[in-house]
Amino acid sequence: MANFSKSNVPQFSVDVYQNEYLPEGGREVNAIVTVSATGGGTVGSAVTAPHLYSPGTGPSAAVAIMVDCSGSMDYPPTKMRNARDATAAAIDTLRDGVHFAVIDGTHVAREVYPGGGRLAVADPATRDQAKQALRRLSAGGGTAIGTWLRLADRLLASADVEIRHGILLTDGRNEHESPEDLRAALDACAGRFTCDARGVGTDWEVKEVTAIASALLGTADIVADPAALSADFTQIMEATMGKEVADVALRLWTPVGTRIKFVKQVAPTVVDLTDRRTEAGPRAGDYPTGSWGDESRDYHVCVEVPPASLGQEMLAARVSLVIPQPEGSAQNLGAQGLVKAVWTDDMAASTSINPQVAHYTGQAELAQVIQQGLDARKAGDIDGATAKLGRAVQLASASGNADTAKLLAKVVDVVDAATGTVRLKAKVTEADEMTLETRSTKTVRVKK
Amino acid sequence: MSQMPQPTALTKCPICEWPLASDDRFCGACGHDLSAVSAPPEDHPTLTMNGTAGDPPDEAASVPWPVASEPSADTPPPVVRPTDIPGTDSGGGELSGPGRGVRFDRPSEPDEYPLAAPQPPDPRTGDLATPPAGTKLCVACRAGQVDRDGYCENCGHAQPRERDHMEQELTAVAAVSDRGLRHHRNEDAFAVSSTALPDGSPAVVAIVCDGVSSATRPDDASLAAARAANETLLESLPRGTHPQQAMHDAIVAASNAVNALAGEPETAQEHAPHQNAPACTIVGSVVTPTLLVVGWVGDSRAYWVPVDRGAPSARLTEDDSWAAQMVAAGLMNEAEAYADERAHAITGWLGADAYELEPHTASFKPDRPGVVVVCTDGLWNYAEAAEEMAEAVPLDAAQRPLHCAQVLVGRALDGGGHDNVTVAVLPFPAPPQGAGSA
Structure with a gap:
């Protein structure tokens, strides 16, 4: 990061949405913190903001593509072929000058291109060589994802x-290593690189894939139909090429006597960051957010403050954005927001819930009840599953989360969305159930 | 000298600016130990040292302090920056240059610049580095420093603001305003001044405004209204405008000042859930040797309390409120109307969203001396009837208007301090100008 002053960091802004008024004896302060980075790269095509990098250039970047080559990839054989095509499409999307490598993942990890423990630098020649090398990808072997991640890290x-x-x-x-091995690999890689994870077909474990994405601050998704892989990989690579700045942390300062109940990313997906705090000096801690392009994310911060008498005002938290440096210091990105607590006897003020807080509280509950409902369904608890998924339908409908509502409708028959009355469908395809589970954490933003 | 704590001669707590009586040993607001503070020079009470829990270092050389003039409403006191004052740190070395944690965003209070040995570290917060000299300490925990946003770096508590408690005394008028005990900021404002009519006789002015809490930036509204009304009166009274007409014009000017706020952009920090145009009430009084004029919009009031308590006292204003309208229309009696939860809904105010501005003015020629009490509902909620107000007003109110205003604010705080409290007290008749000048 030493050359940071030379490169253009996107402009970050922090907005805090909260009802700062607490009743007498009130202790819990909730706030939605919207972090926006502008002036960044080209995510999508309709970006009109001025770009820091002219087309075809960008910050220095390195990408490792890990392709599952276990024996099951040959059933059906189109899966392996589609994975090869998707990887080729991703390589085509690489910007010139980006470092890259392709890894063949089985019960061991193997370098497919360029090999020799190195990264290739993208240009027309290396892209062509890489695509040639993809022909060597063939199915056979087991699955030990931790080894793939460790090789990618190296x-x-x-x-x-x-x-x-x-x-x-x-x-x-992930059958050929213990869950502890994968966990250890994720802990070793966390903060060193970000990673998007995709499950293809329906024989993979949703919780494994979402855990990888969550630990490595990337996205998780299902590609049920292997034919859709190419489009998905292209989109992932475009998003990656749009990243401008890495290792951004949300720094939270809280006063003495307070307790941080939770810190969650709530848009675009729900990711609980509470346990991922790194202490950063007195009363301050950093929560990792990964790398940023031209984008905006929302965080829900919940702080418990010591009660104070009516009329008192205090700062419950100060939110800023930093890039922690290896030697312990941090580069401050300038933007900050204040989360306040004001005690009042005005009941109208203290009892109203901020619309943003209410919305994301609902979205977080939505993700949770989908998870619980699907778990209950797997465990054969029909009543429990019906209640939870019914609540999910109600929340999705009330908050306007149409995508999740559609996915729910493939798992339950909706009798009345407003009251959350549903019946479990007798027959649900595995793909639909896994899609719902994988995408349960996707949220929509509050209508402004 | 004995080891007995010395009664302090401070007029304000050096930490939180709470007004002190001469024999107070502890601050009534923040509990600060006043005996540890060396008394400031008698003639310049606005410059004080920051409090220390230990003894001030004896070997500290005396320092030529800049002289602060008395603050007044229209001329802000000169800004004294810490760099203007030579000083040493606790180790006896030179203080480092600017940027040693002193705040410059509220430059109007020279007594906010302390220059004392640092606090001994609080054992409960042993991780805190010893704050350098010239650092403002939090009034709540006494351990943390105050950040640029006005919050404690340690416990997060907001620091008292200038408007939390304000007092002003001129020869013939005094006013006190307090945040109260339940509200988090003071949305009241006042202005007092004195001038002369064309014939040389004195005219004393007091304006009191109460910001409407449900509107945006009520504190800005009340301050703008009080200032605008006061300035208008100071301009028109010496020109010979009849005081009642002048009061009417002043309320119109105040209204325009509040309306103008509605056009200003919001501060970036404020995400008010509902955006209402800034609004406030206003009540004002002009006292001359022969005439007593009041003017108002909203539910802030003026009371007449004669010096001779045998004579009847009176309320001089008629609220623009739901309760008053009900009573006036004969739909309810006073007790019923004020018991209703809608009683305090006001039907008239200054602000861009007011239906129609109807400034009320009234002129009186009292036949005996007395005082006019101009106040917000933060006071009259605790002394609604004129007789109650007269009972609360000290007998020497005409001689000591500031004391009277303090007593009345104290009464509201004792009663619960549910709202901001602002009181101005004007003796009638206005004393001749020779008695002193503002």
Whole structure:
């Protein structure tokens, strides 16, 4: 990061939405913190904001693509072929100058391109060589995702770049290493690179894939139909190429006597960051957010403050954005927001709930009840599943989360969305159930 | 000298600016130990040292302090920056240059610049580094420093603001305003001044405004209204405008000042859930040797309390409120109307969303001396009837208007302090100008 002053960091802004008024004895302060980065890269096509980098250029970046080559990838054989095509499409999307490597993942990890523990630098020639090398990808072997991630980490660390990112594709369960091994690999890689994870087909474990994305601050999704892989990989790579700045942390300062109940990313997806705090000096802690392009995310911060008498006002939290540096200091990105607590006897003021807080509280509950409902369904608890998924239908409908409502409707028959009255469908395809589970954490933003 | 704590001669708590009586040993608001504070020079009470829990270092050389003039409404006191004052840190070394944690965003209070040995570290917060000299300490925990936003770096508490408690005394008028005990900021404002009519006789002015809490920026509204009304009166009274007409014009000017706020952009920090145009009430009084004029919009009031308590006292204003309208229309009696939860809904105010501005004015020629009490509902909620108000007013109110205003604010706080409290007290008749000048 030493050359940071030379490169253009996107402009960050922080907005706080909260009802700061508490009743007498009130202790819980809730706030939605919207963090926006502008002036960043090209995510999508309709970006009109001025770009820091002219087309075809960008910050130095390295990308590792991990392709599952376990034996199951040959059933059906189109899966392997589609994975090869998707990887080729992703390579085509690489900007010139970006470092990259392709990893063949089975019960061990193997370098497919360029090999020799190095990264290739994208240009027309290397892109062509890489695509040639993809022919060597063939199915056979087991699945030990932790080994893939550790190899990706080693390769990505070999280049002095600003953005490090992985793309991981799997089609099966992580059967050839223990869950502890995967956990240890994720802990070792967390903060060193970000990673998007995709499950193809329906034989993989949703919780494994979402755990990888969550630990490595990337996205998780299902690609039920292997034919859709190419489009998905292209989109992932475009988003990766749009990243401008890596390792941004949300820094939270809270006064003495307060307790942080939780810190969650709530848009675009729900990610609980509470346990991922790194202490950063007296009363301050950093929560990792990964890398940022031209985008906006929302965070829900809940702080418990010591009660104070009516008429008192205090700062419950100060939110800022930093890039922690290896030697312990941090580069402050300038933007900050204040979360306040004001005690009042005005009941109208203290009892109203901020619309943003209410909305995201509902979205977080939506993700939770979908998870609980599907777990109950798997466990054969029909009543429990019906109640939870009914509540999910009600929340999705009330908050305007149409995508999730559609996915729910493939798992339950909706009798009345407003009251959450549903019947479990007798027959649900595995793909529909896994899609709902994987995408349960996707939220919509509050209508402004 | 004995080891007995010395009664302090401070007029304000050096930490939180709470007004003190001469024999107070502890601050009534923040509990600060006043005996540890060395008394400031008698003639310049606005410059004080920051409090220390230990003894001030004896070896500290005396320092030539800049002289602060008395603050007044229209001329802000000169800004004294810490760099203007030579000083040493606790180790005896030179203080480092600017940027040693002193705040410049509220420059109007020279007594906010302390220059004392640092606090001994609080054992409960042993991780805190010893704050450098010239650092403002939090009034709530006494351990943390105050950040640029006005919050404690340690416990997060907001620091007292200038408007939390304000007092002003001129020869013939005094006013006190307090945040009260339940509200988090003071949305009341006042202005007092004195001038002369064309014939040389004195005219004393007091304006009191109460910001409407449900509107945006009520504190800005009340301040703008009080200032505008006061300035208009100071301009028109010496020109010979009849005081009642002048009061009418002043209320119109105040209304325009509040309306103008509605056009200003919001501060970036404020995400008010509902955006209402800034609004406030106003009540004002002009006292001359022969005439007593009041003017008002809203439910802030003026009372007449004669010096001779044998004579009847009176309320001089008629609220623009739901309760008053009900009573006036004969639909309810006073007790019923004020018991209703809608009683305090006001039907008239200054602000861009007011239906129609109807300034009320009234002129009186009292036949005996007395005082006019101009106040917000933060006071009259605790002394609604004129007789109750007369009972609360000290007998020497005409001689000591500031004391009277303090007593009345104290009464509201004792009663619960549910709202901001602002009181101005004007003796009638206005004393001749020779008695002193503002």
